[in-house]
Amino acid sequence: MKHLCDLLQIDLPIIQGGMGNISNAELASAVSEAGGLGTIGCGTMTPIEVEKIILLTKKLTKRNFAINIAINVSPYTKELIDLIIKHNVPVVTLSAGNPVPYISVLQDHGVKVLVLVASVKHAKKAQAAGADILVAEGFEAAGINSNLELTTFALIPQIVKHAEIPVVAAGGIGDGKGLAAAFMLGASGVQIGTRLIATQEAPFHEMYKQSLVNARDTETIIVGRSVGMLRRLLNTPFSRKLDEREKEGLTPDQYGEMTSELQHIKGAIEGDLENGFINSGQVAGLIDHIPSVQELFERMMQDAKQQINRTAKELESMIKKEYK
Numbered sequence: 001m002k003h004l005c006d007l008l009q010i011d012l013p014i015i016q017g018g019m020g021n022i023s024n025a026e027l028a029s030a031v032s033e034a035g036g037l038g039t040i041g042c043g044t045m046t047p048i049e050v051e052k053i054i055l056l057t058k059k060l061t062k063r064n065f066a067i068n069i070a071i072n073v074s075p076y077t078k079e080l081i082d083l084i085i086k087h088n089v090p091v092v093t094l095s096a097g098n099p100v101p102y103i104s105v106l107q108d109h110g111v112k113v114l115v116l117v118a119s120v121k122h123a124k125k126a127q128a129a130g131a132d133i134l135v136a137e138g139f140e141a142a143g144i145n146s147n148l149e150l151t152t153f154a155l156i157p158q159i160v161k162h163a164e165i166p167v168v169a170a171g172g173i174g175d176g177k178g179l180a181a182a183f184m185l186g187a188s189g190v191q192i193g194t195r196l197i198a199t200q201e202a203p204f205h206e207m208y209k210q211s212l213v214n215a216r217d218t219e220t221i222i223v224g225r226s227v228g229m230l231r232r233l234l235n236t237p238f239s240r241k242l243d244e245r246e247k248e249g250l251t252p253d254q255y256g257e258m259t260s261e262l263q264h265i266k267g268a269i270e271g272d273l274e275n276g277f278i279n280s281g282q283v284a285g286l287i288d289h290i291p292s293v294q295e296l297f298e299r300m301m302q303d304a305k306q307q308i309n310r311t312a313k314e315l316e317s318m319i320k321k322e323y324k
């Protein structure tokens with residue numbers, strides 16, 4: 001945990017996951033100011049759009065923050081790498097594509113590189129290519145998902161077993177118990193997405209935040225299996241329509257159109273759940289209020305500590321009884 005925080009120069013082992021085109025300076029800087037690592041997700045944004053967000057984030061916080069490039073989603077990966085170097089962005093997360101060509105280029109300029117993986121095979125590949133940190137994401141997570149469908153509880157310890165670099169757990173973490181569990185599985189920290197949507201600083205539509213507060217455990221759906229491009233969404237009129245259309249038969253291009261960043265912005269920013277989608281992880285059922293990022297992190301750290309202490313004491317007393 002400490003090694004991860006030292007590497008990233010942050011106070012708390014909590015990273016905000018990148019959030020496509022809807023990530024912005026307000027949320028990223030609030031996360032960094034609260035001691036975690038805020039992230040600007042590039043999605044399909046142009047380098048000019050991303051540059052504006054980098055400059056604003058730098059105004060709002062002097063602390064470290066990261067940029068997420070979803071390699072196969074962005075048409076501008078190469079240009080974004082140049083932009084990161086130009087602005088001395090300290091940390092980059094690479095996801096949804098082959099990170100190998102970019103790792104050493106970034107590291108040569110002092111950038112720490114996190115690579116998002118969803119299997120031991122991908123973790124080994126990223127590690128061999130020199131990644132500084134692995135973010136292992138389970139199938140519980142919101143948004144674009146691996147078609148390997150491994151869940152966090154099984155995935156993390158298997159990746160930790162083969163990793164020589166810190167592993168960050170992502171997918172299904174939304175409170176102190178989840179944070180404690182991630183440590184117990186061998187992770188050095190966590191990356192969270194869904195839980196951060198329902199915070200005061202997240203500049204998303206109130207309908208999005210409230211839908212997460214209202215959601216039950218079974219309220220996410222996976223779309224895209226028919227075209228091999230999985231995504232976890234909240235169950236809404238639009239995601240049900242998408243599901244129906246998929247059952248009737250959608251081409252990858254038609255599916256891509258229905259899940260484009262245009263529809264994402266309609267759902268997440270405009271609150272139009274008929275014509276746009278909202279990403280959500282299975283952890284939505286745990287969300288019951290809308291705290292500030294700082295309150296959320298403080299509570300998570302305190303609860304994780306209590307959970308770990310209580311469990312350690314109980315284990316200790318059982319071991320004593322057993323071997324007396």
Ligand SMILES: Cc1cc2nc3c(=O)[nH]c(=O)nc-3n(C[C@H](O)[C@H](O)[C@H](O)COP(=O)(O)O)c2cc1C
Pocket residue numbers: 016017018019020021022041042043068069070095096116137140141142143144170171172173191192193194195197279280281282283
């Ligand atoms: C609205 C939203 C958009 C996301 N967009 C991206 C993205 O562009 N790139 C990426 O690597 N992950 C993306 N994710 C995944 C998150 O970065 C994070 O890894 C994931 O949400 C963790 O699982 P959780 O939702 O259970 O906390 C997105 C998640 C959400 C909620």
